[in-house]
Amino acid sequence: MQYISTRGQAPAISFEDAMMSGLAPDGGLYVPSEVPQLSADDIRAMAGQSYEEIAFRVIRPFVGPEFSDDDLQGCIARAYAGFGHSAKAPVKQLAPNHFLLELFHGPTLAFKDFAMQLIGQLFQLSLSRSGKRVTIVGATSGDTGSAAIEAFRGLSNVDVCILFPHGRVSEVQRRQMTTPSEANVHALAVEGTFDDCQARLKDMFNDFAFREEVGLAGVNSINWARVVAQVVYYFTSATALGAPDREVSFCVPTGNFGDIFAGYIAQQMGLPIKQLIVATNRNDVMHRALTTGSYTTGVVAPTVSPSMDILVSSNFERALFDAYGRDGDAVAKDMEALKNGGGFQISQGALEGLQSTFVSGRCDEEQTLGEIKRMLEETGELLCPHTAVGTHVAREFLGDTPVITLSTAHPAKFPDAVEKASGMHPPLPNRMGDLYDREERVTRVENDLAALTQLIKERRGA
Ligand SMILES: Cc1ncc(COP(=O)(O)O)c(C=O)c1O
Ligand SMILES: N[C@@H](CCOP(=O)(O)O)C(=O)O
Secondary structure (H helix, E strand, C coil), X not given: CCEEECCCCCCCECHHXXXXXXXXXXXXXXXXXXXXXXXXXXXXXXXXXXXXXXXXXXXXXXXXXXXXXXXXXXXHHHHHCCCCCCCCCCEEEEECCEEEEECCCCCCCECHHHHHHHHHXXXXXXXXXXXXXXXXXXXXXXXXXXXXXXXXXXXXXXXXXXXXXXXXXXXXXXXXXXXXXXXXXXXXXXXXXXXXXXXXXXXXXXXXXXXXXXXXXXXXXXXXXXXXXXXXXXXXXXXXXXXXXXXXXXXXXXCCCHHHHHXXXXXXXXXXEEEEEEEEXXXXXXXXXXXXXXXXXXXXCCCXXXXXXXXXXXXXXXXXXHHCCCCHHHHHHHHHHHHHHCEEECCHHHHHHHHCCEEXXXXXXXXXXXXXXXXXXHHCCCCCHHHHHHHHHHHHCCCCCCEEEEECXXXXXXXXXXXXXXXXXXXXXXXXXXXXXXXXXXXXXXXXXXXXXXHHHHHCCC
């Protein structure tokens, strides 16, 4: 299996190289040259299998010979051993034909742990063989950062530097990033938005001297390995509801478009998914793009679902690449227009292709809080605000086909919003009970590439 860039100007590389290098040198994102197929019988055989068994079956075809079957099975076993639920990603029924896929039983209480814990294992194996040292830089709107820190804290051959938007993450999210005491963890509070953090991260990847000097690696969903690990729970949940003999739809609270893109890959592999429903908060760029064809950014608004306060949805580039018939030049043109002018127009043919798979909806602040209250009253489930955006939008699409809404984070990560909406204070799990007592370590930094790269050079290996 080879990986090619969405901008068409970078050489094809292996899974391991794509994972360790992050962004392609032409600025594009890596995608597999072709998507492996699973037959209906392959999918049927998953019924009753463990999360780990299905993970191996789904991920194996994407991973090259550089990781043996034993390597991969070992990494998967270690990645999910610490999850707080035996099913890892349990499915619950909310209403007739509406289901919730709980993705918050990992160590940092958000869906990011599913991919990050696995990447952590694969990175360690790869680095132990190559003897290399890397500097992981991640951009986060709150959840990727803590998941990355958890996966890489204390490792001697890795520094992990996390850029988060100052004042725009929840207190729990911030403390998860600023309280780890390991010397290889560096939390950087950037004066800007998540989009600024992600743009600086991409600038760092495009600065080849810096990239080489620090051994830059990325663990955002820029990294293909993140996406592929997230494909697994689409299979586990759909087969739990009867796939491939019963079609399902998924509703995904969306920001950077990574999680829903993993659903698209599951569909491309052969999982019978009827619709992929993109649920956005007030920052509804993806909803507008998918309904009108016009991708225009504007100014990001802070919301009660801060992890989705994103206007430059990085992984949409991967979906566009397919919608444009894998024409890297067309993608590069749109991405240039987005960077320089804040938007682009999706061509009519490509838009129709996208609309045959993706539908969308939007949920504003009042609706999000109302949804948390409503779901608690009607189902007894206390949802995080991101998940509430999902269930609100999913309810517009309920019909004959079951809809699985992804529950992307634990409500305890967003206690203020949840309490405001429901009157209930969601407690942190016992193991995190002292989070508010731990000492914080964080550096404030301007949204400036030179300042950031200088700081990262000084901090790494410190
Ligand atoms: C809790 C939560 N829900 C939803 C999302 C959106 O996911 P994605 O960025 O993959 O679209 C995020 C951020 O990634 C998140 O942290
Ligand atoms: N919501 C995310 C934003 C980054 O997404 P990623 O999937 O590209 O890492 C976060 O919580 O950081």
